[in-house]
Amino acid sequence: MFLIAQQHGFDDFFYLDTWPFSDPLLVVVDPSYAQHLTNLPKSPLITHMLDGLVGKNSLVAMNGPLWKTWRKMLNPGFSLTNLMTLVPEIVDRSIDFCDVLQEHARAGDLFRMEEIATRLTIDIIGKIVLDVNLDSQHGDNELLSAFRSQVRLCGDDQSRGLFDRYNPLTLRKIRENTDTMNEFIGKIVDDRLASRSAAAVSEKPSPDEEVKLKYIIDIILDAGLGEQQNKENGAATPPVDDKRPSKQQQKLPQGFRDTALTQIKTFMFAGHDTTSSTICYAYHLLHNNPRCLAALRAEHDQVLGDVEGTADAIRSNPQLLSRLEYTTAVVKETLRLYNPAGTLRVGTKDAFVHSRSSGHSFPTAGFNVYFNNFASHRRPALWGATSHAFVPERFLSSLPSPTDTTTTTSQPPQQPQPPPNKNAWRPFEKGPRRCIGQDLAVLETKIILALTVRRFNVATTFRGTDRLEGAGTQWARERPWDKRPVLGDEAYQVRIGIAKPRQGMPARVSMVERNESGGGRESVRG
Ligand code: HEM
Numbered sequence: 048m049f050l051i052a053q054q055h056g057f058d059d060f061f062y063l064d065t066w067p068f069s070d071p072l073l074v075v076v077d078p079s080y081a082q083h084l085t086n087l088p089k090s091p092l093i094t095h096m097l098d099g100l101v102g103k104n105s106l107v108a109m110n111g112p113l114w115k116t117w118r119k120m121l122n123p124g125f126s127l128t129n130l131m132t133l134v135p136e137i138v139d140r141s142i143d144f145c146d147v148l149q150e151h152a153r154a155g156d157l158f159r160m161e162e163i164a165t166r167l168t169i170d171i172i173g174k175i176v177l178d179v180n181l182d183s184q185h186g187d188n189e190l191l192s193a194f195r196s197q198v199r200l201c202g203d204d205q206s207r208g209l210f211d212r213y214n215p216l217t218l219r220k221i222r223e224n225t226d227t228m229n230e231f232i233g234k235i236v237d238d239r240l241a242s243r244s245a246a247a248v249s250e251k252p253s254p255d256e257e258v259k260l261k262y263i264i265d266i267i268l269d270a271g272l273g274e275q276q277n278k279e280n281g282a283a284t285p286p287v288d289d290k291r292p293s294k295q296q297q298k299l300p301q302g303f304r305d306t307a308l309t310q311i312k313t314f315m316f317a318g319h320d321t322t323s324s325t326i327c328y329a330y331h332l333l334h335n336n337p338r339c340l341a342a343l344r345a346e347h348d349q350v351l352g353d354v355e356g357t358a359d360a361i362r363s364n365p366q367l368l369s370r371l372e373y374t375t376a377v378v379k380e381t382l383r384l385y386n387p388a389g390t391l392r393v394g395t396k397d398a399f400v401h402s403r404s405s406g407h408s409f410p411t412a413g414f415n416v417y418f419n420n421f422a423s424h425r426r427p428a429l430w431g432a433t434s435h436a437f438v439p440e441r442f443l444s445s446l447p448s449p450t451d452t453t454t455t456t457s458q459p460p461q462q463p464q465p466p467p468n469k470n471a472w473r474p475f476e477k478g479p480r481r482c483i484g485q486d487l488a489v490l491e492t493k494i495i496l497a498l499t500v501r502r503f504n505v506a507t508t509f510r511g512t513d514r515l516e517g518a519g520t521q522w523a524r525e526r527p528w529d530k531r532p533v534l535g536d537e538a539y540q541v542r543i544g545i546a547k548p549r550q551g552m553p554a555r556v557s558m559v560e561r562n563e564s565g566g567g568r569e570s571v572r573g
Contacts, residue, residue: 049422052076058426060400062414073394073414076426078471080400081418085478087392090415099201099221100544101312102305106483117310118483120270124263127486132261133175134365137491138358140170141498143184148503152556157511159551160330161523164323169194171491172318176311177235178262193227194315196220198544232311236304239264244297263314267307271299314484317388320545322488324387325378326495327552330505331538332381332437339377339439344501346373354501354561361494368493376439378492379472383424384437386474387545388482392416420473429471431464435534438463442472507554509537515553523547 052058052074059077070092075081094108106117123129144167151158166183169191173181183191200221275298299307333340350370351357361367394411401408427434430441441463466472475482482488499505523541533539540546 048074048417048419049425052419052422058428059402059404060409062409071414073400073409073411073416075400075416075418076422078423078429078468078473081420081423081473082470082477084392084398084400084411084416084418085476085480087395087398087411087416089480090391090393092391092393092415096201097313099225100197101316102225102309104306105309105313107313107317117306118479121263121266121310121483124261124266125483125487127490129261130175130487130490131365134368134490134494135362136174137171137494138362138498140167140174140180140184141491141495142358143167143170144495145498145502147184148499148505148556149558152503152558155555155557157508157515157553157555159515160327160505160507160554161323161548161551164326165320166191167495168319168323168326168491169315171322172315175487176263176314176318177232178239178264179235189227190231193224193231197224197228198316198320200224201544228312229308232308232315233304236264236268236299236307236311240268240297240299243268264311267310268299271303271307272297274303275300316544317482318484318487320547321387321484322491324385324540324545324547325381325488325492327507327548328385328538329377329381329492329496330554331507331548331552332384333377333500334505334507336437339437340500342373342439343377343496346371347497347501351497357498357501361497368490368497371493371497372443373439374493374496375489376442377496378489379442380437380439381492382474383430383472384435385540385546385548386420386424387540387547388474389420389546390418390476390480418473418476423471423473429467433463441465502559504557504559505554506556507538507552509550509553512550512553515550523549523551525549 048063051063052061055061057074057076060073060075060080062071063074064071075084088110089108094103094105097105097108104113106114106121109117144163147163147167151163163184169183170181173179173183173190181188181190200217278300333343347357350367351360392415394414394416396412398411399408400411423429425434433441442465470477475485475488523543525539525541537549538552539549541549
């Protein structure tokens with residue numbers, strides 16, 4: 048769609064009808080139009096796509112008062128204030144990731160970065176949502192296997208034909224995966240409830256319980272128990288405030304429990320591959336832009352101190368992360384160029400797009416509305432001559448001068464054009480439906496970069512990828528006739544549910560060793 052927009056010069060919006068393959072689309076390229084249409088309801092197509100994956104009533108697909116109630120209930124769990132208390136947990140999972148990288152450095156092998164980054168992000172989201180260590184980085188578990196099989200069966204258009212999609216065996220496997228996920232997560236929820244019942248002996252929360260309230264599972268349980276209490280007291284609407292239940296009330300209403308499991312699965316799905324894709328592209332773009340990698344390392348040296356002490360420094364003072372301005376800019380620029388997720392709205396009779404160029408109004412009714420952020424994020428009119436280049440500096444509060452070279456490389460810094468306005472950067476979308484996990488995604492990517500870029504040289508490469516075939520890992524395959532680079536990049540995005548790095552971003556890694564003299568860095572085997 049980016050190429051259609053580019054080739055035809057559609058830089059505000061256009062209609063696209065691909066009948067009989069999909070419903071007609073209104074494709075929005077200009078962010079100011081997107082901003083205007085963001086309040087439209089979510090498209091029923093999203094419900095259709097998510098039903099198989101996570102079940103009915105996912106937060107991503109809901110509309111109206113039900114969505115509002117759940118969103119209001121869950122917002123505090125994903126607030127930056129709450130997430131900062133979880134930083135040590137994210138650091139612990141990221142240290143496991145460093146161990147995995149170190150093993151690859153020792154072996155000197157070619158591997159798919161997306162595979163190990165996905166296992167890391169599953170472990171992180173598992174901890175934050177369920178307060179469990181899934182330990183996916185050290186091996187498979189039931190949830191992980193069901194989970195990944197479900198993504199492939201419900202979201203991988205590239206390797207499945209129409210027959211495969213409606214094959215009774217496929218449908219049976221989807222049902223089995225759903226049962227496995229529901230049992231696995233349901234047991235964690237029930238056990239948590241039981242342990243809370245056992246602890247509910249005094250009206251005052253124990254210090255331990257106070258700590259537990261930061262996990263999403265506890266926020267959901269509090270709301271569910273509150274709803275149960277309200278039912279018993281005859282109240283009509285579910286409360287979203289924290290209510291401390293008495294011992295006898297420790298049971299979730301069945302309807303609430305079902306929706307809660309759907310939301311938990313939604314977070315597990317939405318919260319892992321989007322972020323793992325971002326991590327892969329950050330490494331890829333840094334590898335291709337040594338000047339930016341050097342600037343990133345320099346910031347980490349300055350703010351976080353010794354490489355060896357980084358984990359402890361972050362654990363004991365998570366606020367250090369807010370001083371990593373260049374790191375934040377790297378994450379934002381990565382998401383500008385390779386944003387992994389999109390969204391769909393559905394048009395309504397009373398919503399029109401008013402074209403600034405023609406002065407005419409165009410209908411939205413009868414169309415799904417797609418915000419093509421990949422195209423808008425790369426428009427020279429918005430991002431300048433460097434719109435296709437990786438230039439994190441555009442997101443710094445003050446742009447460096449052309450002569451400001453913070454690095455030792457000969458690559459000159461490109462003079463960036465700053466974001467044209469606050470609505471132009473929208474990988475998480477904007478407005479009330481914006482991604483609830485936005486702060487978590489940025490925070491965890493920053494932590495992972497902080498713990499890895501000074502220890503490892505990551506070189507993404509497509510040389511020798513054939514040897515990875517049959518390695519038993521799951522990855523985004525390109526169509527056999529689509530092996531050429533897209534926009535000059537071999538690591539283009541392929542959709543499996545969301546847009547993922549082609550071939551799972553093959554990479555090699557080596558250890559970085561700091562020169563005794565002068566703080567330069569050289570590469571060695573682990
Ligand atoms: C780089 C990482 C991520 C990207 C690029 C991303 C992107 C998006 C986008 C584009 C939407 C649709 C917004 C709209 O329709 O207006 C969305 C919604 C959502 N995302 Fe994310 N996301 C990311 C990470 C996460 C994480 C870590 C979670 C963890 C919980 C998450 C959970 C959700 C949920 C639940 C929604 C639906 C929110 C609602 O409709 O109220 N996402 N995300």
